[in-house]
Amino acid sequence: MQQLHSDIEDMVTPSWLTSVPANLGSPSHGKLKADQWRVLGTTYLPISLVKLWAKVESGNERSERCGQILGITMSLLSAVVVASSRVTSPSHADLYLQHMQAYLAGVKEIFPHYSFHPNHHMALHLHEYLLLFGPVQAWWTFPFERLIGLLQKIPTNYIPGKC
Amino acid sequence: MVSHSSLGEYEETISRSFTRSANLRGLLTKTNCPQAIKQCQPMFQKLLNPQVRDTLITDMLSLSTALQDTENAVAVDSSNECNSHPIPQSIYEALVTSLRITPPRYADFLSHLTIGGITYTVSSKHLGNSHVLLALNESEDLVPARIDHILQLRIGDAVKTLIVVRRHERSQVPCDPFLRYPIVRAKMWSTQLKEFEIVAIDAIRSHYAASHITWDGIPVTVVTSLSRVSILRYFVSDDLKAQILSHRCTNRSVC
Numbered sequence: 247m248q249q250l251h252s253d254i255e256d257m258v259t260p261s262w263l264t265s266v267p268a269n270l271g272s273p274s275h276g277k278l279k280a281d282q283w284r285v286l287g288t289t290y291l292p293i294s295l296v297k298l299w300a301k302v303e304s305g306n307e308r309s310e311r312c313g314q315i316l317g318i319t320m321s322l323l324s325a326v327v328v329a330s331s332r333v334t335s336p337s338h339a340d341l342y343l344q345h346m347q348a349y350l351a352g353v354k355e356i357f358p359h360y361s362f363h364p365n366h367h368m369a370l371h372l373h374e375y376l377l378l379f380g381p382v383q384a385w386w387t388f389p390f391e392r393l394i395g396l397l398q399k400i401p402t403n404y405i406p407g408k409c
Numbered sequence: 410m411v412s413h414s415s416l417g418e419y420e421e422t423i424s425r426s427f428t429r430s431a432n433l434r435g436l437l438t439k440t441n442c443p444q445a446i447k448q449c450q451p452m453f454q455k456l457l458n459p460q461v462r463d464t465l466i467t468d469m470l471s472l473s474t475a476l477q478d479t480e481n482a483v484a485v486d487s488s489n490e491c492n493s494h495p496i497p498q499s500i501y502e503a504l505v506t507s508l509r510i511t512p513p514r515y516a517d518f519l520s521h522l523t524i525g526g527i528t529y530t531v532s533s534k535h536l537g538n539s540h541v542l543l544a545l546n547e548s549e550d551l552v553p554a555r556i557d558h559i560l561q562l563r564i565g566d567a568v569k570t571l572i573v574v575r576r577h578e579r580s581q582v583p584c585d586p587f588l589r590y591p592i593v594r595a596k597m598w599s600t601q602l603k604e605f606e607i608v609a610i611d612a613i614r615s616h617y618a619a620s621h622i623t624w625d626g627i628p629v630t631v632v633t634s635l636s637r638v639s640i641l642r643y644f645v646s647d648d649l650k651a652q653i654l655s656h657r658c659t660n661r662s663v664c
Contacts, residue, residue: 261535292590400427
């Protein structure tokens with residue numbers, strides 16, 4: 247985690263990029279938003295994980311296992327990059343599905359006792375949604391979440407009225 | 410926020426505040442807006458514009474720019490510190506090489522420009538906003554560079570906007586571990602920068618994130634593309650297909 251903290255702090259990014267807390271993992275920053283998870287995964291994590299795990303020492307069990315985990319993590323991150331592209335096509339949808347399946351199969355192989363969640367199943371359906379509805383920006387519900395957040399931030403006196 | 414299903418003062422406060430804010434934004438775009446208020450538009454915009462610091466806002470700005478005509482896709486707003494100065498010799502020489510004409514000795518030096526809702530600045534103003542991926546040759550990969558100056562030249566009646574960049578040298582690392590994951594679009598480049606080059610602004614593709622690390626004892630900059638568009642030609646290679654197939658799920662019903 248120290249490596250990841252220093253990588254987050256040292257990375258030079260444009261001002262519009264969603265910020266990720268440098269003290270990641272600490273309870274003080276609260277829950278990460280979906281966009282923060284996406285930026286963390288597609289921008290910061292690959293650098294730290296490749297630095298830590300890309301050099302696999304043959305015969306070293308821990309190093310080999312870390313190499314496997316790196317492989318499936320990068321499959322997941324690749325799926326996220328393809329799925330959140332502003333341009334999509336049947337090829338994008340197929341590539342997304344291949345990487346998502348590779349990730350899920352990898353998790354099953356490396357962590358055989360892990361119980362999958364409904365979200366893992368739903369992630370496989372994104373393939374057909376990309377084919378049916380196009381880029382995710384056109385139909386994801388984050389604009390509505392944003393509006394809810396905006397309404398919640400309006401200062402009020404918290405006095406409910408009556409009908 | 411604790412709430413209830415009946416309408417009252419609480420909801421009225423929220424909706425009034427929301428509508429006032431929307432009306433204030435709308436006032437500036439109306440044709441009958443008083444001239445005095447229109448003069449204050451840059452100040453209003455600075456006050457009202459949300460901080461462009463997340464995906465949704467950049468998506469919205471990109472979409473709204475796409476709906477405008479292409480002439481407005483590149484914006485140099487009135488808050489830009491636009492000053493006419495003599496062109497330094499090193500940049501002048503680069504201009505002569507690039508333009509193949511004798512350029513004027515003076516140019517307007519801009520601090521930033523906006524393309525597709527995204528602001529690009531010179532490195533002295535914001536280093537992260539000056540990191541750009543350039544498409545210098547359509548057949549080649551994108552090249553990372555740092556914008557050092559943004560120039561506006563008056564050549565005849567035309568005004569030409571150009572960026573003065575320094576490209577990253579290619580990395581000396583024999584085996585770049587990021588090339589195994591082409592979709593993530595990270596790549597190692599040398600920390601060394603080339604000399605000044607003059608590039609047209611339409612070569613700019615996106616910003617990139619830069620991490621300085623040491624790999625095999627060689628200092629490198631890991632460049633990660635921040636483009637929100639995945640272009641398949643960059644990563645559907647035979648190597649990748651083999652890699653995907655090697656990881657591919659043999660049992661499709663994994664969950």
